[in-house]
Amino acid sequence: MIVSMQEKATEEQIYAVIEVMEESGVNVHRTTGATQTILAGVGPTAGLDLSKFEVLPGVLNVHRISSPYKLAGRAFRPEGTVVEFPNGATIGGKQVAIIAGPCAIENREQIFTIAKCVQAAGAGFLRGGAFKPRSSPYAFQGLGIPGLQLMHEAAQEHGLLTVSEVMEISQIEPMLPYTDCFQVGARNMQNFNLLRELGQVRKPVLLKRGIAATIEELLLSCEYIMSGGNYDVILCERGIRTYETATRNTMDISAIPVIHKLSHLPIVGDPSHGTGRRDMVGPMAKAAVAAGADAILVEIHPNADKAASDAAQTLFLDQFEKLVGELRVIATAVGRTL
Ligand code: PEP
Numbered sequence: 001m002i003v004s005m006q007e008k009a010t011e012e013q014i015y016a017v018i019e020v021m022e023e024s025g026v027n028v029h030r031t032t033g034a035t036q037t038i039l040a041g042v043g044p045t046a047g048l049d050l051s052k053f054e055v056l057p058g059v060l061n062v063h064r065i066s067s068p069y070k071l072a073g074r075a076f077r078p079e080g081t082v083v084e085f086p087n088g089a090t091i092g093g094k095q096v097a098i099i100a101g102p103c104a105i106e107n108r109e110q111i112f113t114i115a116k117c118v119q120a121a122g123a124g125f126l127r128g129g130a131f132k133p134r135s136s137p138y139a140f141q142g143l144g145i146p147g148l149q150l151m152h153e154a155a156q157e158h159g160l161l162t163v164s165e166v167m168e169i170s171q172i173e174p175m176l177p178y179t180d181c182f183q184v185g186a187r188n189m190q191n192f193n194l195l196r197e198l199g200q201v202r203k204p205v206l207l208k209r210g211i212a213a214t215i216e217e218l219l220l221s222c223e224y225i226m227s228g229g230n231y232d233v234i235l236c237e238r239g240i241r242t243y244e245t246a247t248r249n250t251m252d253i254s255a256i257p258v259i260h261k262l263s264h265l266p267i268v269g270d271p272s273h274g275t276g277r278r279d280m281v282g283p284m285a286k287a288a289v290a291a292g293a294d295a296i297l298v299e300i301h302p303n304a305d306k307a308a309s310d311a312a313q314t315l316f317l318d319q320f321e322k323l324v325g326e327l328r329v330i331a332t333a334v335g336r337t338l
């Protein structure tokens with residue numbers, strides 16, 4: 001259930017409503033927007049008589065949520081979520097964010113060269129995998145925490161924030177000092193124990209859509225994180241598996257407006273994994289910005305064709321610089337900045 005408070009509702013009135021909701025056996029999640037406070041009640045609400053809440057002072061209206069995801073749904077924050085980072089950078093506002101870096105952190109020189117390029121392009125986020133979910137156990141698995149330390153150092157030197165994939169619960173703690181945003185990869189979208197644990201973390205989570213997941217399943221996975229009290233979730237469309245073989249995955253651009261309609265959370269377009277092909281990354285990045293993506297995640301490398309993982313989809317640095325210029329034009333055309 002969602003209880004929308006009146007614009008002028010006082011803190012005392014809000015607390016009184018929370019108390020009645022809790023007495024009725026529901027868990028209350030509060031969000032305070034620019035104009036109004038919304039209280040989401042999660043739990044056994046089916047048998048509750050909503051008029052009991054409607055008559056409380058300060059309440060504007062009360063309704064049941066029919067969708068299975070209560071906190072990820074648009075009604076929880078009708079005005080949309082802007083995820084804010086400690087340095088003031090945001091994802092979900094008017095500005096389209098750029099998250100760029102190698103598929104995997106490989107060595108000091110590689111990540112420092114890339115960080116310099118990411119900063120020069122005006123992007124705010126440096127990505128790189130330290131723990132890599134590879135299809136083959138014999139493929140490069142990533143440098144682990146030492147790799148993450150290198151990326152963190154490079155990011156500090158260039159005023160960037162770091163995004164890196166966490167594959168299991170035991171990695172969260174050691175990653176914390178070096179990670180500004182935890183990525184949950186496609187293969188782990190339904191690792192519910194990991195998601196629950198990330199709900200306890202107070203850092204943003206970038207949740208990628210699973211290889212064969214519906215949008216509803218993505219939003220339900222997100223609910224696992226949010227129900228723990230971590231509301232800073234950024235969703236990511238990274239392509240899904242279809243019968244088409246011309247591209248590595250089929251990038252579902254329509255997921256971007258669909259998610260904006262269903263959810264208040266920001267959505268990132270990842271044309272690198274979305275297509276798996278260097279020559280298709282630019283067109284799909286532009287399509288994603290045109291469709292309303294709040295950020296673009298792209299894999300880049302100074303020796304792209306020699307990258308230790310995902311070489312075929314990785315852009316050379318000059319291609320990335322050119323792409324950012326083009327994305328700026330598209331962003332302006334759709335009323336955004338970049
Ligand atoms: C990645 O970002 O490098 C990655 C492994 O992504 P995904 O989980 O989308 O395959």
Ligand code: MN
Nearest residue numbers: 103299309310
């Ligand atoms: Mn990759």
